[in-house]
């Protein structure tokens with residue numbers, strides 16, 4: 265496929281994904297339709313992997329009962345990340361463990377809550393753009409043009425149980441690849457269901 269054609273297709277698909285999220289949250293599909301799309305095969309004959317599947321089940325079907333399984337799996341994935349990056353040997357990590365914390369478990373819990381409970385950005389109302397009077401639209405700085413409100417460092421620090429300075433100095437940098445991984449699962453999930461729901 266020519267690169268420009270591939271890019272055009274990708275752009276069309278991502279904008280369709282955004283529209284499907286809005287449609288799901290406004291109740292355009294029944295639970296049966298959503299469940300069928302999540303559990304079905306895509307056009308390549310593949311099913312969703314466990315993490316993106318469970319994330320979709322919890323986020324789009326509000327199936328709270330699946331949350332603990334999702335949390336267990338995501339903690340395992342974070343543990344893989346910790347091993348790859350040798351975080352356990354870092355002083356900050358080791359001290360937290362010494363105080364009885366389970367950073368992998370807690371960080372994965374916060375990231376799941378962040379992704380599943382994400383709310384529309386109040387500044388741009390989810391449009392990713394703000395429209396200053398008399399000038400061209402600019403990307404929303406509040407949500408960094410994602411359209412969803414991200415919790416502040418203060419909120420994340422409080423959820424994790426450390427002060428904001430410690431979050432900014434150390435834990436925030438650990439959190440970033442973890443929330444990116446969880447958002448990646450959400451993308452895979454949407455990429456999958458959009459074929460069924462977005463027709």
Ligand SMILES: [Zn+2]
Nearest residue numbers: 385388404407
């Ligand atoms: Zn915004």
